[in-house]
Amino acid sequence: MIEKFAHRVEDIEISGIRKAFEALSGEFFNLGLGEPDFDTPAHIKEAAIQALKSGFTSYTFNKGIEELREAISDKFKRDNNFVVSPEEIMVTSGASEALHIAILSVVEKGDEVLMPNPGFVSFAALTKLAEGKPVGVPLSEDFTMSAEAVKEKITNKTKVMIINSPANPTGAVESERNIKALVDIANDHRITIISDEVYEHLIYDDLKHISPARFSDEVITVNAVSKTYAMTGFRLGYLAARDEYVEQMLKIHQYIQACASSISQEAALAAIIGPQECVAEMRSEFKRRRDLAVEALRDMGMEFSTPKGAFYIFPQVKDEKEFVERLRRKKIIVTPGSAFGSLGRNHVRISYATSFEKLKRAFKIMNEVVNF
Numbered sequence: 001m002i003e004k005f006a007h008r009v010e011d012i013e014i015s016g017i018r019k020a021f022e023a024l025s026g027e028f029f030n031l032g033l034g035e036p037d038f039d040t041p042a043h044i045k046e047a048a049i050q051a052l053k054s055g056f057t058s059y060t061f062n063k064g065i066e067e068l069r070e071a072i073s074d075k076f077k078r079d080n081n082f083v084v085s086p087e088e089i090m091v092t093s094g095a096s097e098a099l100h101i102a103i104l105s106v107v108e109k110g111d112e113v114l115m116p117n118p119g120f121v122s123f124a125a126l127t128k129l130a131e132g133k134p135v136g137v138p139l140s141e142d143f144t145m146s147a148e149a150v151k152e153k154i155t156n157k158t159k160v161m162i163i164n165s166p167a168n169p170t171g172a173v174e175s176e177r178n179i180k181a182l183v184d185i186a187n188d189h190r191i192t193i194i195s196d197e198v199y200e201h202l203i204y205d206d207l208k209h210i211s212p213a214r215f216s217d218e219v220i221t222v223n224a225v226s227k228t229y230a231m232t233g234f235r236l237g238y239l240a241a242r243d244e245y246v247e248q249m250l251k252i253h254q255y256i257q258a259c260a261s262s263i264s265q266e267a268a269l270a271a272i273i274g275p276q277e278c279v280a281e282m283r284s285e286f287k288r289r290r291d292l293a294v295e296a297l298r299d300m301g302m303e304f305s306t307p308k309g310a311f312y313i314f315p316q317v318k319d320e321k322e323f324v325e326r327l328r329r330k331k332i333i334v335t336p337g338s339a340f341g342s343l344g345r346n347h348v349r350i351s352y353a354t355s356f357e358k359l360k361r362a363f364k365i366m367n368e369v370v371n372f
């Protein structure tokens with residue numbers, strides 16, 4: 001009998017993060033979601049309003065408007081230390097679309113895609129949609145992805161390695177040395193790197209964000225304005241790669257998306273070329289909350305690796321199901337660790353993208369739940 005739905009959709013599940021979100025009603029402490037709680041800075045909203053007012057509401061070039069691609073090219077030079085021409089940049093509907101078309105353009109049926117385990121939910125789901133095989137790389141104690149662990153997972157079917165630093169759900173940040181080692185392995189085995197850098201500006205302490213594209217041409221760099229400028233709803237991301245990659249990805253983008261929103265592109269332009277103080281302010285508030293979370297979890301006697309970036313902390317718990325449920329009864333939403341891969345089991349992801357005061361109250365309640 002012919003089946004109604006394609007295996008590619010039947011084989012993936014609704015994200016565990018969304019499930020928790022959709023179950024919300026009434027007053028909750030939502031420590032489950034991955035988006036900044038800040039309002040989009042005023043000058044960025046103003047650029048969107050101006051785009052609307054001036055009638056900038058039609059399709060744009062498939063790749064995105066030229067000014068924005070030039071601004072992104074300058075940004076890569078300024079922030080990430082690598083040179084990429086505006087022609088090698090594509091503007092997408094969020095980093096989500098960029099990841100999707102990057103994976104679709106290189107992964108064939110049965111190809112293996114290395115990814116951190118635990119790691120961001122989309123990596124495995126998008127790989128499956130492309131009929132590839134997600135291969136989770138077990139992480140070190142501090143949740144970084146070591147070159148040795150990657151090496152053990154390489155086979156003659158390995159096609160892609162996904163690097164995500166700073167990482168969701170762990171907050172881990174890869175060092176320059178490790179990024180170089182990962183790039184070397186990828187080059188030795190002719191593996192394309194997809195580097196998801198959406199949290200690049202949310203790094204605390206003295207670490208620096210390092211883009212693999214600094215050291216290799218075989219990298220598709222994925223980024224977005226979503227997290228950096230509190231613009232998740234604008235759905236505006238971008239990617240950079242050598243011509244031959246962009247040529248293939250553009251074909252997919254053209255048919256599944258046509259172009260990113262014209263209004264959001266104007267807003268993203270204002271974000272990238274405008275004043276960057278808003279980013280520093282949000283980062284410093286996130287750091288304050290990270291410190292609060294670390295202290296609170298330590299006081300509760302929980303085991304965790306101190307996150308160095310993004311806005312998540314990923315402590316161990318005895319039984320994640322029970323823990324999540326007990327918190328839910330107290331109106332606190334956190335995400336079960338197994339939503340991020342098998343090795344995330346018996347952890348929870350706590351997002352500190354919520355106000356300091358709310359976080360404080362939530363941790364107080366959590367303390368009672370943990371130590372009851």
Ligand SMILES: Cc1ncc(COP(=O)(O)O)c(C=O)c1O
Binds near residue numbers: 034097164224226227
């Ligand atoms: C690691 C990572 N990559 C990509 C995305 C998606 O970003 P966007 O909202 O720009 O599609 C997220 C969102 O949570 C993320 O955590």
